[in-house]
Amino acid sequence: xxxxxxxxxxxxxxxxxxxxxxxxxxxxxxxxxxxxxxxxxxxxxxxxxxxxxxxxxxxxxxxxxxxxxxxxxxxxxxxxxxxxxxxxxxxxxxxxxxxxxxxxxxxxxxxxxxxxxxxxxxxxxxxxxxxxxxxxxxxxxxxxxxxxxxxxxxxxxxxxxxxxxxxxxxxxxxxxxxxxxxxxxxxxxxxxxxxxxxxxxxxxxxxxxxxxxxxxxxxxxxxxxxxxxxxxxxxxxxxxxxxxxxxxxxxxxxxxxxxxxxxxxxxxxxxxxxxxxxxxxxxxxxxxxxxxxxxxxxxxxxxxxxxxxxxxxxxxxxxxxxxxxxxxxxxxxxxxxxxxxxxxxxxxxxxxxxxxxxxxxxxxxxxxxxxxxxxxxxxxxxxxxxxxxxxxxxxxxxxxxxxxxxxxxxxxxxxxxxxxxxxxxxxxxxxxxxxxxxxxxxxxxxxxxxxxxxxxxxxxxxxxxxxxxxxxxxxxxxxxxxxxxxxxxxxxxxxxxxxxxxxx
Amino acid sequence: xxxxxxxxxxxxxxxxxxxxxxxxxxxxxxxxxxxxxxxxxxxxxxxxxxxxxxxxxxxxxxxxxxxxxxxxxxxxxxxxxxxxxxxxxxxxxxxxxxxxxxxxxxxxxxxxxxxxxxxxxxxxxxxxxxxxxxxxxxxxxxxxxxxxxxxxxxxxxxxxxxxxxxxxxxxxxxxxxxxxxxxxxxxxxxxxxxxxxxxxxxxxxxxxxxxxxxxxxxxxxxxxxxxxxxxxxxxxxxxxxxxxxxxxxx
Numbered sequence: 001x002x003x004x005x006x007x008x009x010x011x012x013x014x015x016x017x018x019x020x021x022x023x024x025x026x027x028x029x030x031x032x033x034x035x036x037x038x039x040x041x042x043x044x045x046x047x048x049x050x051x052x053x054x055x056x057x058x059x060x061x062x063x064x065x066x067x068x069x070x071x072x073x074x075x076x077x078x079x080x081x082x083x084x085x086x087x088x089x090x091x092x093x094x095x096x097x098x099x100x101x102x103x104x105x106x107x108x109x110x111x112x113x114x115x116x117x118x119x120x121x122x123x124x125x126x127x128x129x130x131x132x133x134x135x136x137x138x139x140x141x142x143x144x145x146x147x148x149x150x151x152x153x154x155x156x157x158x159x160x161x162x163x164x165x166x167x168x169x170x171x172x173x174x175x176x177x178x179x180x181x182x183x184x185x186x187x188x189x190x191x192x193x194x195x196x197x198x199x200x201x202x203x204x205x206x207x208x209x210x211x212x213x214x215x216x217x218x219x220x221x222x223x224x225x226x227x228x229x230x231x232x233x234x235x236x237x238x239x240x241x242x243x244x245x246x247x248x249x250x251x252x253x254x255x256x257x258x259x260x261x262x263x264x265x266x267x268x269x270x271x272x273x274x275x276x277x278x279x280x281x282x283x284x285x286x287x288x289x290x291x292x293x294x295x296x297x298x299x300x301x302x303x304x305x306x307x308x309x310x311x312x313x314x315x316x317x318x319x320x321x322x323x324x325x326x327x328x329x330x331x332x333x334x335x336x337x338x339x340x341x342x343x344x345x346x347x348x349x350x351x352x353x354x355x356x357x358x359x360x361x362x363x364x365x366x367x368x369x370x371x372x373x374x375x376x377x378x379x380x381x382x383x384x385x386x387x388x389x390x391x392x393x394x395x396x397x398x399x400x401x402x403x404x405x406x407x408x409x410x411x412x413x414x415x416x417x418x419x420x421x422x423x424x425x426x427x428x429x430x431x432x433x434x435x436x437x438x439x440x441x442x443x444x445x446x447x448x449x450x451x452x453x454x455x456x457x458x459x460x461x462x463x464x465x466x467x468x469x470x471x472x473x474x475x476x477x478x479x480x481x482x483x484x485x486x487x488x489x490x491x492x493x494x495x496x497x498x499x500x501x502x503x504x
Numbered sequence: 505x506x507x508x509x510x511x512x513x514x515x516x517x518x519x520x521x522x523x524x525x526x527x528x529x530x531x532x533x534x535x536x537x538x539x540x541x542x543x544x545x546x547x548x549x550x551x552x553x554x555x556x557x558x559x560x561x562x563x564x565x566x567x568x569x570x571x572x573x574x575x576x577x578x579x580x581x582x583x584x585x586x587x588x589x590x591x592x593x594x595x596x597x598x599x600x601x602x603x604x605x606x607x608x609x610x611x612x613x614x615x616x617x618x619x620x621x622x623x624x625x626x627x628x629x630x631x632x633x634x635x636x637x638x639x640x641x642x643x644x645x646x647x648x649x650x651x652x653x654x655x656x657x658x659x660x661x662x663x664x665x666x667x668x669x670x671x672x673x674x675x676x677x678x679x680x681x682x683x684x685x686x687x688x689x690x691x692x693x694x695x696x697x698x699x700x701x702x703x704x705x706x707x708x709x710x711x712x713x714x715x716x717x718x719x720x721x722x723x724x725x726x727x728x729x730x731x732x733x734x735x736x737x738x739x740x741x742x743x744x745x746x747x748x749x750x751x752x753x754x
């Protein structure tokens with residue numbers, strides 16, 4: 001019996017009917033054999049309604065051979081019980097919670113059966129933001145600290161509830177959903193696909209390029225279209241510029257939280273130069289409008305290339321000097337080193353991805369393991385850190401920014417030597433009917449997964465988005481255990497996870 | 505120490521000296537200009553193309569920048585009729601002034617609508633509390649940047665504060681999600697009066713791409729008058745700072 005369908009990232013779509021539909025028991029067995037190998041991790045596990053049935057799709061990525069395994073199971077209408085697989089595979093916890101919340105399925109034995117984001121179309125409308133079932137510890141020795149949804153700074157809303165023993169955090173629970181805008185439902189507007197591009201860019205403004213690329217790539221898969229080399233290179237450059245800008249900005253934020261003002265202001269100013277370069281290229285500091293399906297409105301030109309080189313040479317060097325100083329300064333290291341540790345084993349168990357995984361010595365980077373666009377032709381160097389603490393997460397930003405600067409120069413050299421197609425975007429390109437496609441982009445936080453299903457007319461009938469923060473918020477909760485509560489801000493900044501990308 | 509002095513020297517002077525006269529890169533997508541009325545067929549095509557229903561036809565052709573997501577696709581489709589300039593002073597206190605018509609050369613402020621106490625009380629210091637209610641965090645980034653080492657709006661006494669109790673007003677970003685509506689209300693109620701209400705970004709002004717989303721609940725805006733609309737996707741720091749300066753009469 002066939003247990004799964006193999007596919008690759010950024011390639012043609014598959015026939016939705018070819019994804020094997022397994023009995024739940026066999027599905028569990030299949031996961032058992034896959035997750036026994038730490039080389040595999042769950043990209044996403046989700047459900048959607050199809051002809052009165054609930055169809056569950058699971059996508060597993062194998063890092064060593066670049067394959068993606070697709071499998072599914074179904075549940076008849078009226079049935080609402082399934083045995084939870086989370087006790088055995090903790091990395092599924094958030095996906096089972098999401099399915100339970102959306103469709104009213106009970107996963108029996110789920111150790112943490114809590115709401116995810118209170119979507120407008122949730123199965124149980126009696127569950128409301130105000131009565132989130134927080135974990136409690138009854139003791140007159142302990143106290144609780146609640147923070148948010150509105151925080152002291154200008155940031156997105158989310159609620160953090162700490163249970164503390166004195167200054168020490170015993171437990172942190174993260175309650176999100178405040179940002180829920182119903183993005184996935186809006187992605188089904190087939191009347192005008194430009195809407196979908198703009199929506200993708202606003203899944204998370206700090207990852208506008210990443211999400212726009214994941215979306216463009218998805219549509220291209222559904223149309224059997226392969227982007228020409230010049231377009232691929234331009235997209236990779238845009239993605240790496242976004243990575244560099246955020247990494248520098250996060251370095252500034254980390255410095256702010258430990259009171260190192262020089263690091264803060266220098267990095268703030270350097271981030272400005274990078275996002276202004278993106279603005280020079282496409283007119284928007286966040287790269288909105290730059291990435292479009294089947295082409296681009298802003299092909300690179302000699303003037304833009306010259307600007308990118310100039311800024312990266314100058315700001316790049318200045319950032320590296322600054323970062324070297326930051327990470328050799330005893331007063332800063334005293335606040336970063338050994339703080340907020342996530343162990344490699346924990347990271348594997350919760351299915352951590354992207355930066356959060358790489359700081360725990362897990363070389364999980366879609367650019368190298370499941371390459372897309374020009375990363376297929378030219379692989380970047382994967383950077384890892386060992387300790388999983390705030391210092392590792394800071395250092396990783398520095399080293400990745402360094403790699404990305406180097407990589408952009410290599411791409412620019414290649415770009416200069418090839419013929420340009422300068423394709424224009426196409427918002428009416430016909431999509432193949434009855435197909436399923438997966439698109440993964442390693443944006444600065446980690447893997448962004450977009451999935452879509454088309455109906456018999458080639459219209460998008462289901463769209464699913466999984467932000468890396470789905471996997472990684474739990475890492476933050478683990479990182480602050482047994483830490484002083486005053487270290488929460490740097491732990492939080494060091495991950496810089498997405499609220500709107502998670503809430504959708 | 506020597507390393508730090510070297511870094512400081514490289515850093516140099518970063519602030520933008522003239523926040524009112526700074527010129528942005530030519531490609532920056534700011535105020536649109538209608539060079540010529542699009543034909544009927546073109547208008548129909550643009551209505552279909554526009555992702556956020558920003559094309560206005562009542563009273564002649566226009567673009568509502570309170571709805572516009574600044575994707576510039578209309579200008580790319582009709583380059584002889586529409587262009588986007590790098591004029592970033594696109595905020596106003598009057599919703600009607602957000603509609604750009606042929607012949608318009610600026611987004612106008614409605615001086616009569618400004619409440620006298622706003623200028624009297626906040627001219628020299630305006631402390632704001634920001635509430636993100638479904639914002640995609642690009643507007644939030646730009647509001648943070650408004651106070652950073654480059655734009656430094658603190659020089660005018662304008663600043664974001666940690667508590668609504670310390671604030672003279674609220675700045676909303678995002679389309680106002682249902683899940684955030686109550687927290688926003690509590691924050692507004694906790695801000696002592698007289699206070700200002702500022703909407704930043706197209707999402708906040710009109711709901712943007714999310715105006716028809718069932719996850720959005722915008723009743724808050726029916727209850728209170730808005731002092732300032734700052735369009736953009738996201739609004740540029742210079743747009744925000746100039747808008748606030750104009751409001752407080754500086």
